[in-house]
Amino acid sequence: MAFIKLDREFFNNKLWNEEREFSKVEALLDLIQSARFETSNELISGKTIELQKNEIPISRRFLEKRWKWGSSKVTNFIKMLVQTEVCTTKQTNGQTILTLIKLKVSDDLQTTKQTTKQTTNKPPANQNKEYKELKEREDEEEKEENPTSSIFDSDSFYPITTLKAELLKNQMKCKAIINHKPNKFKDFEHLKTRLKDFEEFLNGGGTLMKEGTDFCKHFRSWHLKTFQTQGATSEDTDKFYSQIPLV
Numbered sequence: 001m002a003f004i005k006l007d008r009e010f011f012n013n014k015l016w017n018e019e020r021e022f023s024k025v026e027a028l029l030d031l032i033q034s035a036r037f038e039t040s041n042e043l044i045s046g047k048t049i050e051l052q053k054n055e056i057p058i059s060r061r062f063l064e065k066r067w068k069w070g071s072s073k074v075t076n077f078i079k080m081l082v083q084t085e086v087c088t089t090k091q092t093n094g095q096t097i098l099t100l101i102k103l104k105v106s107d108d109l110q111t112t113k114q115t116t117k118q119t120t121n122k123p124p125a126n127q128n129k130e131y132k133e134l135k136e137r138e139d140e141e142e143k144e145e146n147p148t149s150s151i152f153d154s155d156s157f158y159p160i161t162t163l164k165a166e167l168l169k170n171q172m173k174c175k176a177i178i179n180h181k182p183n184k185f186k187d188f189e190h191l192k193t194r195l196k197d198f199e200e201f202l203n204g205g206g207t208l209m210k211e212g213t214d215f216c217k218h219f220r221s222w223h224l225k226t227f228q229t230q231g232a233t234s235e236d237t238d239k240f241y242s243q244i245p246l247v
Helices: 008-012 024-034 060-067 071-083 109-119 125-145 160-169 171-179 188-204 212-227 234-241
Strands: 040-044 047-051 055-058 087-092 095-100 157-159 209-211
Touching: 024 055, 024 060, 024 071, 024 095, 047 055, 047 095, 055 060, 060 071, 071 087, 087 157, 157 160, 160 171, 160 188, 160 209, 160 212, 171 188, 171 212, 188 212, 209 212
Parallel strands: none
Antiparallel strands: 040 047, 055 095, 087 095, 157 209
Protein backbone atom coordinates (compact mmCIF):
# COMPACT_ATOMS: atom_id res chain seq x y z
CA MET A 1 0.00 0.00 0.00
CA ALA A 2 1.37 3.44 -0.94
CA PHE A 3 1.03 6.55 1.21
CA ILE A 4 1.34 10.28 0.75
CA LYS A 5 3.04 11.98 3.71
CA LEU A 6 1.42 15.35 4.35
CA ASP A 7 3.11 17.83 6.69
CA ARG A 8 0.75 19.04 9.42
CA GLU A 9 1.76 22.60 8.58
CA PHE A 10 -0.45 22.17 5.50
CA PHE A 11 -3.45 22.70 7.77
CA ASN A 12 -2.11 26.12 8.79
CA ASN A 13 -2.09 27.19 5.15
CA LYS A 14 -4.41 30.10 4.37
CA LEU A 15 -5.98 28.12 1.52
CA TRP A 16 -7.05 25.36 3.91
CA ASN A 17 -8.30 27.84 6.50
CA GLU A 18 -10.28 30.10 4.17
CA GLU A 19 -13.98 30.54 4.99
CA ARG A 20 -16.02 27.96 3.04
CA GLU A 21 -18.45 25.08 3.28
CA PHE A 22 -16.41 21.90 3.57
CA SER A 23 -16.94 19.04 1.15
CA LYS A 24 -17.35 15.56 2.64
CA VAL A 25 -13.79 14.57 1.75
CA GLU A 26 -12.50 17.78 3.37
CA ALA A 27 -14.53 17.01 6.48
CA LEU A 28 -13.05 13.51 6.63
CA LEU A 29 -9.53 14.88 6.13
CA ASP A 30 -10.21 17.41 8.88
CA LEU A 31 -11.12 14.59 11.28
CA ILE A 32 -7.98 12.66 10.33
CA GLN A 33 -5.67 15.63 10.91
CA SER A 34 -7.41 16.41 14.21
CA ALA A 35 -7.07 12.88 15.61
CA ARG A 36 -4.48 12.46 18.36
CA PHE A 37 -1.46 10.37 17.45
CA GLU A 38 -0.49 9.72 21.08
CA THR A 39 -2.18 9.57 24.48
CA SER A 40 -2.85 12.97 26.02
CA ASN A 41 -4.88 14.46 28.87
CA GLU A 42 -6.98 17.45 27.82
CA LEU A 43 -9.29 19.83 29.67
CA ILE A 44 -12.65 19.89 27.85
CA SER A 45 -15.71 21.67 29.29
CA GLY A 46 -14.02 21.81 32.67
CA LYS A 47 -13.30 18.07 32.77
CA THR A 48 -9.98 16.30 32.25
CA ILE A 49 -10.38 13.64 29.56
CA GLU A 50 -7.74 11.15 28.51
CA LEU A 51 -7.60 10.83 24.73
CA GLN A 52 -5.97 7.82 23.10
CA LYS A 53 -4.31 7.56 19.72
CA ASN A 54 -6.79 8.03 16.81
CA GLU A 55 -9.38 9.74 19.07
CA ILE A 56 -11.05 13.15 18.55
CA PRO A 57 -13.42 15.02 20.91
CA ILE A 58 -16.39 16.26 18.87
CA SER A 59 -19.83 17.81 19.16
CA ARG A 60 -22.43 18.50 16.50
CA ARG A 61 -22.54 22.24 17.15
CA PHE A 62 -18.75 22.51 16.93
CA LEU A 63 -18.63 20.67 13.59
CA GLU A 64 -21.53 22.74 12.22
CA LYS A 65 -19.52 25.92 12.81
CA ARG A 66 -16.23 24.46 11.61
CA TRP A 67 -17.53 22.87 8.41
CA LYS A 68 -20.33 25.39 7.72
CA TRP A 69 -22.87 22.54 7.61
CA GLY A 70 -26.42 22.14 8.86
CA SER A 71 -27.33 19.94 11.82
CA SER A 72 -28.76 17.06 9.76
CA LYS A 73 -25.77 16.96 7.42
CA VAL A 74 -23.31 16.64 10.31
CA THR A 75 -25.40 13.96 12.02
CA ASN A 76 -25.85 11.92 8.84
CA PHE A 77 -22.16 12.20 7.96
CA ILE A 78 -21.03 10.88 11.36
CA LYS A 79 -23.63 8.09 11.15
CA MET A 80 -22.34 7.15 7.69
CA LEU A 81 -18.76 6.96 8.98
CA VAL A 82 -19.87 4.74 11.86
CA GLN A 83 -21.99 2.49 9.64
CA THR A 84 -19.13 2.04 7.14
CA GLU A 85 -16.79 1.26 10.05
CA VAL A 86 -14.52 4.20 9.37
CA CYS A 87 -14.92 5.20 13.01
CA THR A 88 -16.78 4.56 16.26
CA THR A 89 -18.22 7.00 18.81
CA LYS A 90 -18.46 6.74 22.58
CA GLN A 91 -19.19 8.89 25.62
CA THR A 92 -16.49 9.85 28.13
CA ASN A 93 -17.49 12.16 30.99
CA GLY A 94 -20.33 13.56 28.87
CA GLN A 95 -18.06 14.23 25.89
CA THR A 96 -18.51 12.48 22.54
CA ILE A 97 -15.25 10.85 21.44
CA LEU A 98 -14.83 9.73 17.82
CA THR A 99 -12.22 7.01 17.18
CA LEU A 100 -10.83 6.38 13.71
CA ILE A 101 -10.66 2.67 12.80
CA LYS A 102 -9.81 2.21 9.14
CA LEU A 103 -7.90 5.45 8.79
CA LYS A 104 -5.11 5.16 11.31
CA VAL A 105 -3.17 8.25 12.32
CA SER A 106 0.61 8.13 12.55
CA ASP A 107 3.45 10.58 12.92
CA ASP A 108 6.88 10.47 11.35
CA LEU A 109 8.99 8.19 13.56
CA GLN A 110 12.25 10.06 13.10
CA THR A 111 10.67 13.41 13.85
CA THR A 112 8.94 11.93 16.90
CA LYS A 113 12.19 10.45 18.23
CA GLN A 114 14.03 13.75 17.76
CA THR A 115 11.41 15.78 19.61
CA THR A 116 10.23 13.28 22.24
CA LYS A 117 11.93 15.06 25.13
CA GLN A 118 10.42 18.38 24.13
CA THR A 119 6.91 17.22 23.31
CA THR A 120 6.14 14.44 25.81
CA ASN A 121 2.39 14.52 26.52
CA LYS A 122 2.02 17.61 24.30
CA PRO A 123 0.17 17.15 21.00
CA PRO A 124 1.12 19.51 18.14
CA ALA A 125 -0.03 23.06 18.81
CA ASN A 126 -1.75 23.46 15.45
CA GLN A 127 -3.61 20.16 15.98
CA ASN A 128 -5.44 21.16 19.15
CA LYS A 129 -5.32 24.95 19.49
CA GLU A 130 -8.13 25.81 17.10
CA TYR A 131 -10.33 22.96 18.33
CA LYS A 132 -9.85 23.96 21.96
CA GLU A 133 -10.54 27.65 21.36
CA LEU A 134 -13.73 27.03 19.39
CA LYS A 135 -14.89 24.37 21.86
CA GLU A 136 -14.35 26.74 24.79
CA ARG A 137 -16.35 29.48 23.05
CA GLU A 138 -19.08 26.98 22.26
CA ASP A 139 -19.27 25.83 25.90
CA GLU A 140 -19.49 29.40 27.16
CA GLU A 141 -22.28 30.22 24.70
CA GLU A 142 -24.21 27.12 25.75
CA LYS A 143 -23.89 28.01 29.45
CA GLU A 144 -25.17 31.52 28.80
CA GLU A 145 -28.08 30.28 26.71
CA ASN A 146 -29.06 27.45 29.06
CA PRO A 147 -27.52 27.58 32.56
CA THR A 148 -29.51 24.50 33.66
CA SER A 149 -28.55 22.35 30.69
CA SER A 150 -29.01 18.58 30.85
CA ILE A 151 -28.33 15.56 28.66
CA PHE A 152 -31.31 16.60 26.51
CA ASP A 153 -29.77 20.03 25.89
CA SER A 154 -26.55 18.49 24.62
CA ASP A 155 -25.73 17.84 20.96
CA SER A 156 -23.38 15.02 21.97
CA PHE A 157 -24.27 11.44 21.05
CA TYR A 158 -25.52 9.08 23.78
CA PRO A 159 -26.61 5.42 23.78
CA ILE A 160 -30.38 5.04 23.32
CA THR A 161 -30.61 3.08 26.57
CA THR A 162 -29.00 5.98 28.44
CA LEU A 163 -31.32 8.56 26.92
CA LYS A 164 -34.39 6.47 27.73
CA ALA A 165 -33.27 5.92 31.32
CA GLU A 166 -32.45 9.61 31.83
CA LEU A 167 -35.84 10.68 30.50
CA LEU A 168 -37.70 8.30 32.79
CA LYS A 169 -35.69 9.56 35.77
CA ASN A 170 -36.51 13.18 34.96
CA GLN A 171 -39.91 13.54 36.64
CA MET A 172 -40.37 17.19 35.65
CA LYS A 173 -39.70 16.50 31.97
CA CYS A 174 -41.96 13.42 31.96
CA LYS A 175 -44.75 15.39 33.62
CA ALA A 176 -44.42 18.21 31.09
CA ILE A 177 -44.53 15.73 28.18
CA ILE A 178 -47.59 13.91 29.56
CA ASN A 179 -49.48 17.08 30.48
CA HIS A 180 -49.01 18.65 27.06
CA LYS A 181 -52.16 17.49 25.24
CA PRO A 182 -50.79 17.48 21.66
CA ASN A 183 -48.26 14.83 22.73
CA LYS A 184 -51.15 12.40 23.36
CA PHE A 185 -49.83 10.48 26.38
CA LYS A 186 -52.36 9.21 28.93
CA ASP A 187 -50.06 8.68 31.91
CA PHE A 188 -46.54 7.73 32.94
CA GLU A 189 -47.04 4.03 32.20
CA HIS A 190 -48.21 4.87 28.69
CA LEU A 191 -45.11 7.06 28.20
CA LYS A 192 -42.86 4.31 29.57
CA THR A 193 -44.37 1.69 27.24
CA ARG A 194 -44.03 3.91 24.19
CA LEU A 195 -40.41 4.70 25.08
CA LYS A 196 -39.67 0.97 25.17
CA ASP A 197 -41.32 0.56 21.76
CA PHE A 198 -39.31 3.52 20.43
CA GLU A 199 -36.06 2.01 21.67
CA GLU A 200 -36.86 -1.28 19.89
CA PHE A 201 -37.74 0.66 16.73
CA LEU A 202 -34.39 2.49 16.74
CA ASN A 203 -32.35 -0.61 17.57
CA GLY A 204 -34.14 -2.55 14.85
CA GLY A 205 -33.04 0.07 12.34
CA GLY A 206 -29.45 -0.07 13.53
CA THR A 207 -29.51 3.19 15.52
CA LEU A 208 -27.77 2.64 18.85
CA MET A 209 -26.80 6.25 19.64
CA LYS A 210 -28.54 9.59 19.24
CA GLU A 211 -27.96 13.24 20.04
CA GLY A 212 -29.51 14.39 23.31
CA THR A 213 -31.19 17.38 21.69
CA ASP A 214 -32.81 15.22 19.01
CA PHE A 215 -34.05 12.31 21.13
CA CYS A 216 -37.27 13.76 22.59
CA LYS A 217 -38.26 15.46 19.33
CA HIS A 218 -37.79 12.24 17.34
CA PHE A 219 -39.62 10.22 20.01
CA ARG A 220 -42.62 12.56 19.95
CA SER A 221 -42.88 12.59 16.13
CA TRP A 222 -42.52 8.78 16.00
CA HIS A 223 -45.14 8.33 18.72
CA LEU A 224 -47.69 10.57 17.00
CA LYS A 225 -47.09 8.98 13.59
CA THR A 226 -47.27 5.36 14.77
CA PHE A 227 -50.20 6.02 17.09
CA GLN A 228 -52.34 6.85 14.08
CA THR A 229 -51.71 3.37 12.68
CA GLN A 230 -52.73 1.46 15.78
CA GLY A 231 -56.37 1.04 14.81
CA ALA A 232 -58.13 3.51 17.08
CA THR A 233 -60.96 5.52 15.52
CA SER A 234 -60.89 9.29 15.75
CA GLU A 235 -63.79 9.10 18.22
CA ASP A 236 -61.87 6.64 20.41
CA THR A 237 -58.76 8.80 20.19
CA ASP A 238 -60.61 11.96 21.24
CA LYS A 239 -62.29 10.15 24.12
CA PHE A 240 -59.02 8.53 25.20
CA TYR A 241 -57.22 11.87 25.45
CA SER A 242 -60.09 14.08 26.58
CA GLN A 243 -59.04 13.51 30.21
CA ILE A 244 -55.47 14.71 29.69
CA PRO A 245 -55.10 18.17 31.27
CA LEU A 246 -53.48 21.05 29.42
CA VAL A 247 -50.21 22.44 30.77
